[in-house]
Structure formats: C-alpha cells, structure tokens
Amino acid sequence: MSDSDDIQNIHKRYSFTLINPASFYVSLIFSIVTAAIISTLVILNYLQSGEILFTIPIVIAILLVTQYTDSRFTKHKEYSKSLHMSLFGNVLWLITVVGGIVGAFIVSKELSLFYVAVGMYIFSSFRIGIMTTTLGISLKKSCVLCFIQPLAMFFVMVPMDMWPILYDVQSLVFGIIFLAVACFWSYLTNRSGLPVIKSTHKLLQAYLQSVSHNDPRDMESIILETSKSSNITTSQIRFYTNDEKNDFRMVLPDIHPGPFNPVGGSDIPNQIYKTMNSSAMVMHSVSDHSLNLPSQQDVQTYLDGLSQSSVSTKGLMCTEPVTAQMNKARVVGIRLDKSAVLLLSLSPHGMEDVPLYIKTEIEQIAKNRNFESVLVVDSHNAMGGKISQEDSQDLITAAKNALEILVAKTSFPLRYGYANSTSMNIETGDLAGGGIGMLCLAFDQKKYFLCWADANNMENGVREKIVAYLQNNGYNLVEMFTSDTHFTTMGVRNRNGYYQLGIVTKPEKLADWCLSIAKKAEKNIASGQFEILENKSKVRVMGSGIFEHLSVALDNSLKMTQGFMIGCVGIFLLSIFL
Secondary structure: OOHHHHHHHHHHHHHHHHOOOOOHHHHHHHHHHHHHHHHHHHHHHHHOOOOHHHHHHHHHHHHHHHHHHHHHHOOOOOHHHHHHHHHHHHHHHHHHHHHHHHHHHHOOOOOOOHHHHHHHHHHHHHHHHHHHHOOOOOHHHHHHHOOHHHHHHHHHHOOHHHHHHHHOHHHHHHHHHHHHHHHHHHHHHHOOOOOOOOOHHHHHHHHHHHHHHOOOHHHHHHHHOOOEEEEEEEEEEEEEOOOOOOOEEEEEEOOOOEOOOOOOEOOHHHHHHHHOOOOEEEOOEOOOHHHOOOOHHHHHHHHHHHHHOEEEEEEOEEEOOEEEEEOOEEEEEEEEOOEEEEEEEOOOOOOOOOOHHHHHHHHHHHHHOOOOEEEEEEOOOOOOOOOOHHHHHHHHHHHHHHHHHHHHOOEEEOEEEEEEOHHHOOOOOOOOOOOEEEEEEEEOOEEEEEEEEOOOOEOOOHHHHHHHHHHHOOOEEEEEEEOOOOHHHOOOOOOOOOOOEOOOOOHHHHHHHHHHHHHHHHHOOEEOEEEEEEEEEEEEEOOOHHHHHHHHHHHHHHHHHHHHHHHHHHHHHHHHHO
8 A cells, every 4th residue: 555545545434533523522412412312312212210300410520520520531631522421332232222112112022121231331341441542541540440330320210229230240241241342452453553553542641632632752752663764855946136135935845744744744835934044935846645754853954954055046037837637637837048847737636646757757857858957846736636647647747738839939137026815814724834925027018927825735726716806806826736734734623634724714715815815926026036046954764664554553443343342233233122
C-alpha cells in the first residue's frame, strides 16, 4: 500500500472518533435521561413495585457522583470523557434491559432480574474497554474501577434482598464471560501495532490528547521514535524593488504540511508566512506526508535555517503567464529569465498529492529545453482521489507544452504588486492564519493575477467560481492554489478530518474577498527585480513507514473489535433466550 493509500485509510478510521457527542453537556443530559429510563423499566417491569419518585433521584445522584469520581482516575482528569463513557455504558445497559423484556415476551417466560444483572456486567465490561483504550487507565486498575458506577446504580435500583442475583450461577457465568472478553480484547488491541507501535492504546490516547486539548507532546514523542533525518530543500522567488520596501516571496518548501493540528508541521505554511513578514505565498511542493515535520522543535529548526538561504540567480525580466490544457490537466507557467514556475492542477476534478515521478519527468523536460531550474507546484485546488495514470501523463504533457511556449515567449521588465487579507481580519474555519494573498503581474496594458489561500485543498468548483467572478469584474485570475495547511483539522468532526476551502465559507464570499485583495494588489504595482534563493536544511521527517504502521495497527484493531463484537452479540442473545 502506498503512502497516499495509508493516509486515506487512516482518514476512514478517523470517522469512528466522531461517535462521541460534540459537547459533554449532551452526554451529561442523555446519560441522566437514560439512567432514569433504566430505573423506570426495572421498577415497573422487573420489580413491579417500588417508589419511582424516590428511586430515580437517588439513581441520578449516584450517576453524577460516580461520573465525577471516574474522571479523577483518568490520565488527564477529563470529566468529559467520563461522561461519554457513562452515556454509552448506560445505553448498553438499557438495551440489555429492553432486550430482556422483549425476549421474555417472545419466549413467553417470566421476567427475571437476571437480565438487569447481565446488563450491569455488560456495562462494567464496556468500561474496561474504554478505560484502557482512551482514558489511559491500566488493565488491572480498570478491572476494579469498572464496577463503581454500574454496581452503585444497581444497588440503589434493586432491593437488598434481591442482590444475590448478581452471584447467581447463571448471572455470574455470563458476567465472567463478558468481563474476560473485555480484558482479552483490551490486551490484544493494545498489541496490534507491534513491533513498531509499542502500544496502540497510548497512540490513541496521544491522538485524543492532541486534538481535544491542543497538546501535541505525547503524539510527537511517539512519532519521533520512527522519524529520520533528511536534507530538505526550500526554494524561494523573491520579488523586490530598489528601495526593498515591496518585498514579496513565492516559497516552495520540499516538506509537507501535517500530519494534523497541532502536531509537528501541521501549520508550517503559516509559520513560514510569518517568517517572511506576512508577504509570501507558501506553495504546495510535490511531496507527501512522509515529509511531515514530526515535532514543534523540528519546525523551529527548519524556520531558523531559512535565513541561511543563498542566491542562485538574479534577474529583471519575466514573461506573461501561459496556460496549457490537456484533457483534465492544466498547467500555468511563468518564465523568469532561464527559470520557470509551473502550477499543476486537475481542478475542478481534483486529485490527491502529485506523485514525485511527475516532478522528476518535468524537471528532465525542462533541462532538455535549457531551463536552469523549474519549480513544480501542486496547486491543490480541488478534492479528489489518487491520480490516475492517464491524468498523470496529461499533466506531464501539459507541462511540456507550457515549457515549450515559455521558451519562445517574450520577456518584459518585471512589474508586480502584492496584497493580502491581513487587514480584513478574516476568521473562518476553512482558512488558516496566512489568509488569502494575491500577486499581480503587469505587462503593458495587461494584468494577470495569481491567488493563494492558506487552506487545506478546495471544494470542487470553488476555484472556477472565483475565477469567473473576477473575470466578470475585469480581473484575469489565471490560477488559484492552496498551501495544503493541516491547521484546519482542529476540532473538525467530518470524515475528511479537515475543512477544505469553500466548505465553510460560501464561494460568493470568497470571491468577493479575492476581488477586494486583487484591487489592493493592483494599486501596489511597482517595477522590481527578482532573485531565486535556495536553502538546504537537515531536519527530522516522519518518513513513509509510520503511516503504514499506523494504518496496519488501526486495521488490526478494527478487525479484532469486529470479531469480538460479533461474539459478544451472540453471547448476549444467548443470555436473553437461554
């Protein structure tokens, strides 16, 4: 499986974390309601006596006290997680109680507290699983703590003279089976990532800690165990005026944003943007998640190294942008003396990250046409899957055509203007700190615009709507591209695990913002020159292996869980109809 496939697989498994309610208030309220329903059903159907108005308030009080008590034993004293655990556990107990009523009706036998007792054991078993996987409690301690809430609620609901049902042979046998299954499942799933992932449970806990508390330390320490040092190249095209007041940079780092906020280099485009005095477009290189920076320390090391960039070439001339289209593939190109910038896109059809072999072939084509260098940019401006062989070849052909046009294209003195959204105070879930930037290239009476957004990809068709809107207002936007930041993963609860540009903010609003920024860039047009800078930094990167191991660990855990769930359902049905 490729690195891209592993990432897609991890994103699919990510959707299972969306089961928890978004707010702990939801879990609190529904756990109270569920406990009240359980108490009512037990008193009216199983006991056929008792004071509902007296019992239910006590059960709820016990529930609230034990929920808080549970939170004191969790690794990070998290009240919200104890509430989620309580809600789902009580729901399982409710299902068991209702199942007992339905089962007794079907087989025409008298209701027995056996079903209530079995439900208590199932609740306790579920708590073992949650405590060991997500709450960071050891298996031994979980086996003791698992009984606190369900047993306390049972003692309040059921009269003392009926408590012996808990150690009745039949109840005890099923209870021991469920508890043993929970312990065995916990032990096996924790080892599902061996030998590379030493504890799958710790990995899950670190992930939850990073996304729910903005604390990446545990996750970064796990990732660093398999990270490796690598030499990373960063290219910059610096546009500047003689007075150096209008300094702007197009930055192409050979690192990949990610893996997810706030871990490692998830916000690296914005970090680079701020390092460049908020006057830059940090473009997406042809790279994948194996080139993620694994920790905040590595991010800082990388940023510090950017100041040591060396100038490889300087110039005063630039060509008009050209666009080469081949079926779905589109390549926008600009020539700066003997260097070229190519922006690759399949929008509005979309694709995953551009694979490295496409860049390698394009670089060879450029070399054969006497270009000193070519900067290949993944525009990352539409959602899609793994790129097909046909689309790959079309991108290469379109790049070749663009380079051949650029070779013969007339060069003009460089005149440019830049503006960004900093003064607009834009805050939206699908844009990161870098906001939106606009570069205007002016040639005689013609002006061309390139738009950059610090976002994680774009909703399909949004780019086309923005281009059309600006075109209708007299502004030629030749391309719009994103940084592929992973900052927009923070607090996101969808299957992608991030907000792509245009999914939160309406395209009409985005287009209006872009038009305003384009007008500012147009006003800032000045004559200037350019220089191309190169930098090499030695930093740690995640490497491709970590995603394969994470994907395998998740798959193994899921398969085990599915098997155990099928077995538990069978045992549950047996307990009802036995």
